[in-house]
Amino acid sequence: MTHFSLVIGKIWEQKARSTGITLAVALAVMTVVTLTVVSNGLENAAAAVLTIGKADFTVAQKGVSDILYSSLDNGQVAQIQSTPGVKSAVGVLLETERINAANPLFIEIGIQPSDLESFGVTILAGTAYGPDAPNEVMLGWRAAQDLGLHVGDQFKANGTSNTVVGIYSTGISYGDLGAMFPLPALQAYNRVPGSVTLVFVKVVPGQSVAKVQATFEAAHPELTTIRTASQFGRADRNLVFLKAAVTGSTVLAILIGAVIVGNTMLLSLFERTREFGLLRAIGWARSRVVAMVVSESLILALIGSAIGVGLSFAVAAGLESLPQLNGVLHSSFTAEAFWRGLVVGLGMAILGSLYPAIRAANLTPVKALSNE
Amino acid sequence: MSEHDVDTRPMIETHDVKKIYANGKVQALDGVDLSVSAGEFVAITGPSGCGKSTLLSLLAALDGPTSGTIRVGPYELQHLRNADRFRRQEVGLVFQLHNLLPRLSVLGNVEIAMMGSERPRAERAKRAQSLLRDVGLIDLSDRRPTQLSGGERQRVAVARALANDPSVLYADEPTGSLDSRSVSTVLGLFERLRTDHGVTIVLVTHDVAVAASADRTVHMLDGRIVEP
Numbered sequence: 001m002t003h004f005s006l007v008i009g010k011i012w013e014q015k016a017r018s019t020g021i022t023l024a025v026a027l028a029v030m031t032v033v034t035l036t037v038v039s040n041g042l043e044n045a046a047a048a049v050l051t052i053g054k055a056d057f058t059v060a061q062k063g064v065s066d067i068l069y070s071s072l073d074n075g076q077v078a079q080i081q082s083t084p085g086v087k088s089a090v091g092v093l094l095e096t097e098r099i100n101a102a103n104p105l106f107i108e109i110g111i112q113p114s115d116l117e118s119f120g121v122t123i124l125a126g127t128a129y130g131p132d133a134p135n136e137v138m139l140g141w142r143a144a145q146d147l148g149l150h151v152g153d154q155f156k157a158n159g160t161s162n163t164v165v166g167i168y169s170t171g172i173s174y175g176d177l178g179a180m181f182p183l184p185a186l187q188a189y190n191r192v193p194g195s196v197t198l199v200f201v202k203v204v205p206g207q208s209v210a211k212v213q214a215t216f217e218a219a220h221p222e223l224t225t226i227r228t229a230s231q232f233g234r235a236d237r238n239l240v241f242l243k244a245a246v247t248g249s250t251v252l253a254i255l256i257g258a259v260i261v262g263n264t265m266l267l268s269l270f271e272r273t274r275e276f277g278l279l280r281a282i283g284w285a286r287s288r289v290v291a292m293v294v295s296e297s298l299i300l301a302l303i304g305s306a307i308g309v310g311l312s313f314a315v316a317a318g319l320e321s322l323p324q325l326n327g328v329l330h331s332s333f334t335a336e337a338f339w340r341g342l343v344v345g346l347g348m349a350i351l352g353s354l355y356p357a358i359r360a361a362n363l364t365p366v367k368a369l370s371n372e
Numbered sequence: 373m374s375e376h377d378v379d380t381r382p383m384i385e386t387h388d389v390k391k392i393y394a395n396g397k398v399q400a401l402d403g404v405d406l407s408v409s410a411g412e413f414v415a416i417t418g419p420s421g422c423g424k425s426t427l428l429s430l431l432a433a434l435d436g437p438t439s440g441t442i443r444v445g446p447y448e449l450q451h452l453r454n455a456d457r458f459r460r461q462e463v464g465l466v467f468q469l470h471n472l473l474p475r476l477s478v479l480g481n482v483e484i485a486m487m488g489s490e491r492p493r494a495e496r497a498k499r500a501q502s503l504l505r506d507v508g509l510i511d512l513s514d515r516r517p518t519q520l521s522g523g524e525r526q527r528v529a530v531a532r533a534l535a536n537d538p539s540v541l542y543a544d545e546p547t548g549s550l551d552s553r554s555v556s557t558v559l560g561l562f563e564r565l566r567t568d569h570g571v572t573i574v575l576v577t578h579d580v581a582v583a584a585s586a587d588r589t590v591h592m593l594d595g596r597i598v599e600p
Binding site: 001002003006009010013274275278279280281282283284285286288364365366369 | 429432434435456457458459460461463465467471473475476479480483484485487488493496497532536
């Protein structure tokens with residue numbers, strides 16, 4: 001007989017209690033992991049915008065609720081271009097539009113044809129649109145494939161019918177799933193003349209990107225620069241709030257779960273008073289009693305966490321298939337999400353079982369043994 | 373006393389031990405002086421509520437005295453720092469209601485007493501089997517306590533009490549719930565322990581016949597030891 005076999009035996013003996021604790025942990029872990037993978041997916045999708053231009057860094061308006069609400073005018077684009085160390089600065093208007101049920105957030109990029117090369121665009125078929133060409137569009141090759149459109153076909157967007165004049169590739173899947181319009185045309189469609197969403201900046205070779213970034217931010221406090229996905233929150237407050245909500249939910253899940261685990265373990269303690277009294281009477285140290293109670297809880301938490309992670313896959317898949325979220329939500333299962341789930345499960349178990357374990361260890365053997 | 377000197381003192385010695393419960397309202401023990409020699413078998417008798425079980429729990433360091441001194445072997449119990457270790461290493465306990473864990477096998481119930489000891493796992497199992505052989509229950513070692521008779525359960529409890537080679541065995545009404553045949557089996561077991569292993573035994577009982585099997589009987593009344 002080992003400590004482990006003793007603990008497993010107790011878990012098996014108290015099936016109702018064990019099931020209750022396992023389910024509580026599983027539900028909490030499922031909730032936290034699902035929230036984490038959903039928020040990760042949203043962050044990845046949002047941050048993917050930054051990767052399209054293959055820039056050294058991107059400039060956006062500081063503190064907007066959504067990065068697509070960022071707005072910079074032509075004057076600011078010119079200032080960015082004239083910043084020491086900047087090689088090129090491409091102003092781009094980004095909009096999303098519902099094309100069909102499968103593409104509820106179809107990305108539309110407004111960019112001047114003269115900037116296509118520095119933006120990393122390669123024309124795969126047809127030609128680029130003219131700078132002021134009305135009703136002309138280029139489709140990313142993935143979008144063209146999905147929509148079944150070719151050069152010369154008509155593409156309905158922004159309430160107008162546009163001729164597909166070219167098929168392009170950016171080398172970034174997010175960019176290749178969208179369409180490109182002449183900048184003035186997309187500005188007109190969206191009634192934002194002279195305005196761009198982001199400016200994609202390339203630094204002169206040999207110059208320090210971080211240094212140029214810092215110089216720029218010091219000179220333009222109303223703007224922010226983004227180099228990595230982790231800096232995304234500088235411009236997109238929604239994402240920051242979402243992340244904070246997930247962290248808050250994690251803490252809340254641990255606390256609520258710990259109360260449930262603690263309550264169940266306390267009930268179990270009352271049922272097992274004589275047992276603990278006996279163990280103490282025959283010489284079991286307090287630490288051994290604590291270890292036994294906490295071990296029971298930890299094993300149940302590990303099982304519950306595994307179930308919770310499994311459930312989170314199912315729930316995330318279910319959410320993605322909902323008509324309202326189809327195409328919008330792309331869950332991103334990362335190691336961080338699993339760690340977070342494990343922390344929640346184990347946190348619940350340790351916090352919840354510690355008080356009952358200490359109470360069990362401090363029972364007076366004589367009183368515990370006389371307990372009916 | 374140097375380590376080469378033989379300790380000739382009694383195995384158990386109490387002096388003016390008092391125990392008061394419930395905020396001073398109940399005096400369970402009122403100045404108990406008791407001396408038990410090594411290898412002696414002493415029975416404590418007396419009416420219900422006279423303090424027999426309280427005295428036994430103090431001797432086993434399950435509880436502490438309100439005042440007075442208690443010595444068991446070299447241990448001054450009122451100054452004991454690690455009562456768990458004392459109970460594990462020096463004391464064997466047998467209760468009236470056996471207090472076996474129903475989910476564990478007979479073997480497991482004996483082995484569990486050794487889980488805090490230094491013995492390796494394999495040795496623990498071996499020792500438990502040996503003890504069950506001694507009490508005549510080796511063939512029932514895989515059974516659950518609920519599958520045993522009262523007498524058999526009490527023999528398992530005795531085997532558990534002996535698991536860590538205690539120097540003293542305390543038994544609180546060990547025959548209280550047994551039939552006469554089982555009583556004589558358990559008493560025979562105690563006698564063997566004393567003669568074969570030199571274990572000091574202190575037994576609390578209501579039963580005059582059971583007390584008669586001891587070397588000496590101590591009578592208690594109202595928390596004191598009195599002359600019979």
